[in-house]
């Protein structure tokens with residue numbers, strides 16, 4: 001993979017279809033939110049190519065707090081609306097960032113990161129957190145990643161009680 005090249009094509013689609021099935025099979029028998037988010041982060045990180053970080057931030061009392069992830073240590077708390085993660089949460093819209101250096105307020109946890117995709121986790125109209133993937137390559141993420149990662153979040157809704165994960169019960 002090179003800078004400026006998105007991971008697309010039939011191979012990528014097949015990989016994502018298999019990943020959705022694998023995630024569903026992995027989560028289905030389990031109801032523990034921490035185990036399920038931890039395994040989802042591991043599946044993503046070890047299945048999708050050219051990532052240097054994959055994980056979750058959870059909405060806790062008005063900010064995003066680091067959840068299960070794979071990759072280098074990351075910043076723990078992200079204010080609502082700050083960085084790519086905070087922007088996805090505030091705008092309730094997936095952010096596909098071609099070059100993080102051009103994103104105003106980008107929070108650099110790993111200086112190797114060049115591109116990023118952040119999908120908000122929204123259920124019942126509420127933002128419960130975000131799914132965040134980083135790549136060391138510029139332009140790594142495309143609409144294909146967006147479509148499938150949004151589908152993956154739909155799968156998570158079935159097996160994760162976000163009120164428990166976010167400590168709001």
Ligand code: SME
Pocket residue numbers: 053074075078082083084085086105106107108109110113116132134
């Ligand atoms: N880059 C993110 C912060 C989280 S790390 O990438 C793991 C942001 O700007 O919100």
